[in-house]
Amino acid sequence: MAIETDEIKNLDRIDRRILQEMQNNGRISYVDLGKLVGLSTSPCLERVRRLEKQGYIKSYTANLNADLLGSGLLVFVEINLTYRKADVFSEFKQAVAKWPQIQECHLVSGDFDYLLKIRIENIAIYRQLLGDILHTLPDVRESKTMVVMETAAETSKIDLQA
Amino acid sequence: MAIETDEIKNLDRIDRRILQEMQNNGRISYVDLGKLVGLSTSPCLERVRRLEKQGYIKSYTANLNADLLGSGLLVFVEINLTYRKADVFSEFKQAVAKWPQIQECHLVSGDFDYLLKIRIENIAIYRQLLGDILHTLPDVRESKTMVVMETAAETSKIDLQA
């Protein structure tokens, strides 16, 4: 806790506004960004460079329309393991990396062990993928699939409480 | 299914490579992007404009480091409702919009009704937020919290099977 608090204290109001605006529009020019945050172009660029180097900004990306691109089906999968060997998670990581349709894989506390988020074309293709996944992953005892019927919110923006 | 298949057929190999590269680096210049996909700058820009207008590209964003920015705790929450009124989902949408810590809210099929993804500073603050959420949201019968202990994969990239 102390670490994060210290780190975030290094960021002043302008840094946080830069991060905010960059979350809203990742292709904004430094000229426009400077105007938004009240800086001229050069110090604005310097700050962005610093925020990138210090790791606050990890990357920039275009957000695509999954429905138009053949990935209209979103499912979450809960997975239970029979045994929890120490190295199962690293096996999981390797296996998960093989399927680009698996957007997320988390080790969680609670009634089950892993939570997967998968984006794919349709149910038929999902059934096939799930079969492959369960066949490849080690020691799967049980899996439960939740099909997303409607999404009320979906963002990867971090709340900057600025 | 026919719709998506038709739509994606409108995209040729170059379009898909543009989308791919834009997912990898949302701030790439059109000059460099053109070199990557084998086009000069002007038609490259034209294609990106078209992909934006047609909705394939929804937005651009910077991916920030949640751990460094005071949101090191990731939890998923399953929520069951007592009654499923027709307009509960719209109430959910409104309520969810009030909390920027709630990154995702999905209506799902299965044993429970809603799945929330929440990014927040720590457990103490989470308990408080959960209390507020359960108090505000209508007709919550049960909730189950899963704390993410480790993440093997987390991306919002769409698989373009290019």
Place this chain on the structure above:
DNA sequence: AAAAATACAGTAAATATTATGGCAATAGAA
């Protein structure tokens, strides 16, 4: 209080963006 470090604005050169015109290839109509 002096020196050093920091952060800013302004400037100018290199580079990128963007509108335009022209050309070639393709598709559609006569």
Place this chain on the structure above:
DNA sequence: TTCTATTGCCATAATATTTACTGTATTTTT
């Protein structure tokens, strides 16, 4: 087939942005 229209590309040039550099003011350190 042949003509025309459309499409998509490249090249060019103007405008704008990026980026390195310099100087200055402010803050921090000694």
